[in-house]
Amino acid sequence: MKNAGYNNKELIVDILTESFQDNQSVNYIAKRDEKRLKRIEALMDYSFDVCNLFGDVFLSDDNKACALVLYPDKKKTTLKSIMLDAKLILLCVGIENIKKTLDREAMIKKIQPKEPMYYLWFIGVDPAYQHTGIGSEFLKEIIEHAKEKQRPIYLETSTVRNLPWYKKFGFTIYQAAELSYKLYFLKKV
Template sequence: MKKARAEDKQLVVAILTKSFNENQSVNYIVKQDNKRESRLKELMAYSFEICYRYGEVYLSDDNTGCALVLYPETKSVLKTIPLDLRLLIKCIGIENAGKAMKRESLIKSQYPKEPIYYLWFIGVLPDQQHKGVGTSLMLSILDDARRQSKPVYLETSTVRNIKWYQNFGFNIYHELDFGYKLFMLKGR
């Protein structure tokens, strides 16, 4: 695993766009119209920028997988306003703003007040999955979180991924229902 550089943004966006194309939670936020694919790319570009500034962006050594980590306590709400507005206009849509804000508020309300290691996205190109890339990324992420003495939190709406996360010591501690189940997990 290596830290992504600013010039790796398009690669990271491409990996995440392909990895999360069918994800229920992502598609709940992304406006569903004839621009859905470009809107999905906007979400991933936004996520890259936020994590690059207020966390870490990692690439697998072979550039087929990535992980975006956020340290929420470091994020500046005022400094992200331009990014947030772009996300609203180019991805979510103004008519979906209330739904998206309510969802984020409910998710954040389930996190502790102490600093956490938030694994926002971990993705591997679909044709490279089941080859150990995600496992290698996850092991490195867990080592990094241990070094920082922070608990790891994440969510998934993909039921088949729950067992994979549990293999790394994650447990479901809460579920939210948005018309799909969002499972909130915490690592040990």
């Protein structure tokens, strides 16, 4: 696993866009219209930039998997973060979905613990290489990195089929929320 920089941004955004195009949680945020795939790409672009500012961006050594990690306790409101938020609204969410998106984010923030955490915002594997063990090996490296940082890992997923995979690595569900889909909150201490 290696730290990824802006020279890897296009690859990472592509992997995540492809990996999450059918994800209920992502599709709840991205305005659903003929530009939906471009809107998901804009969300991944935004997430990359936020994690580059306030977290870590990782790429597997074979460039087939990536992860965006955020440290919420380090996130600050800056001119750059405001500009990124505005860009996200314009390119992904849409003006009419702002309230729904802000309500969802407030609900997530209320449920998440108020401790320094290793927030695994996105983890994805190039769809051509999914179910080959790459994701499992990569997640092991992520877990090891979180241990080095001495931070518990938190994440959410709306993909029920991923729950056994996370549980296999010691994650437990600590809460669930109902939106137009069920969002599961997981942690690994």
